Amino acid sequence: MIPVILAGGTGSRLWPLSRKNFPKQLMPVLGSEYSLLQETVRRVMRLPEMGRPVVVTNEKYRFIIASQLQAIGVEPESIVLEPVGRSTAPAAAIGSLLALQSGGNPDVLLLPADHYVQNVESFLACLSMASGFTENSGLVTFGIVPDKPETGYGYIKRDAGVPDSSGEGFFIDSFVEKPDLARAEEYVASGNYYWNSGMFLFKAETYLKELDKFEPEMVRCCKGAIDKAHEDLDFLRLDKDSFARCPEDSIDYAVMEKTSKGIVVPLDCGWSDVGSWSSLYEVRDKDESSNVSIGDVMLEDSTNCYMHSSERLVAGVGLDNIAVVESKDAVLVSRLDKVQDVKKIFSRLKKDG
Ligand code: GDD
Ligand code: MG
Known part of the structure; x- marks a missing residue:
């Protein structure tokens, strides 16, 4: 399993501590000595099946990220530098293409760099279990039982259970990214929805095939950006022209709202998106x-x-x-x-x- 860590956001809602040049994922905002990025990497590296992480970020954060990984003794597979931000769907494609380069068709665990997890044991147990759902081209997302009509999240309506999964995975009836308040209230009241945690697990090829169905230009541009990328010290610098031509969209809108391959695995681990004060x-x-x-x-x-x-x-x-x-x-x-x-x-x- 290859962890692809998304660390290119600006963390705008945690201003004035989070800044364009030093965003929240690089800060120790939880009171521990580690930044959110370091916490994220340390957490998943505890799983024996985890490969070296690929971190997808932008130019500005490269040295801080390299030194934060070194400080926790983790050697990344790659720190990929996007010349411009194109949101999470292309970043996930870049991670998946690099995962394929390392051979076979590995599981990719796509992780935002800025989440809080209270119960790490349950979180890791859930990740290991969920890898069983990627074999048949499943795009797995981890669902959190909502306790308020938060409009900053994606909402997942679950469908029937995946056969023989003993209630651990469900097909997705619908996925709605960031609904308005009225719809969010309706979803929470119905009891049939989960929040999308923003973490995904899939075979690298599964994601690229689905993305190619809905956003072929994105896949083309990401391939070009990698083919013409150049290595610079520990960093992989994507080709500027190819990546700049890439359409911008999040994985949630570009793929999860449209795909029929979604599977939601309920996750109960004291999760929080450390998005706001x-x-x-x-x-x-x-x-x-x-x-x-x-x-x-x-x-x-x-x-x-x-x-x-x-x-x-x-x-x-x-x-x-x-x-x-x-x-x-x-x-x-x-x-x-x-x-x-x-x-x-x-x-x-x-x-x-
Ligand atoms: N490399 C890279 N490039 N990373 C990015 C980019 C980009 O252009 N844009 C955002 N990221 C990173 C952020 O740093 C963060 O770690 C992660 O991708 C998710 O982006 P957010 O901007 O934080 O997304 P969100 O919180 O609005 O929504 C997502 O997460 C919610 C849960 O926290 C969605 O997946 C929602 O459906 C989900 O509920
Ligand atoms: Mg977020």
Whole structure:
């Protein structure tokens, strides 16, 4: 099994700590000494069947990623550099094409670099079990039982159980990426849907064949980008012209919404997408007033707050449901239940340079 780690995102909702030049997946935001990327790699490398990881990322993060992998004693198969971001469907194709180059038709485990897993044993047991579903051209995704109508996730409606799978895998009736709130509420209430965890497992050829059905140009451009790629130190630099011509789309929209080969394997391991300050609030330890305080923080008469100090003392009085994140050059103050919109600030910053 070849782990292909997607580490090219900008982590816009964790601004102001996550920055274009140093995004959240490279930061130790969970309170351990390791970054989210390091946690992701360390977690899966515990499985004996796991090959060396392929990390797909962009130019800017190459040295940090190389040194973070070295720090945990992992030698990657490759650190692939995308000249431009084309979202996750092409990144998965690049990973699959490289996996094929290493011989045979291996299982590819596609992993975002920025997830939290509480129970690693259950997570690994589920991964090992799920590899049984890739043999018959299954595109496996891991489904999480939803507890709220989160609109930032894909929703998977399960169909009948895969024969002889003792309830461990189900065919997919439908896959809806990031529905609006009304539909998300309906899905959660129905009890028939899982969240898409964003982790996938498939034979390299299965993914490439499915992608070729729906996005042939993507496959063509990715092949060109690899054929004309050049190695530079430890990095594989994709051919700029070929990759720049590649259409941009996520694996969820480009393949999972359309394929009939999807299989969902329910995953119960205390999973969280560490996407926003509220999801970090949920996974961190809280005081008796349900506040999370990181760094030099003082609170009086305050409840349900996420307070994060990096450089200076941060103090709050009489607060409820507030996130304050202080960094060297910017301070975020937001209602904790509105922190998804931090990405709007981030994109305005990008526009203004
Ligand atoms: N190499 C590379 N290139 N990586 C990328 C790119 C890219 O252009 N764009 C995003 N990534 C990486 C991100 O760093 C992250 O690790 C992963 O791919 C997923 O991208 P996100 O941008 O975080 O996706 P999402 O959270 O909006 O949605 C996905 O994950 C959800 C669960 O966390 C979807 O798969 C949803 O269906 C799913 O519910
Ligand atoms: Mg995400």
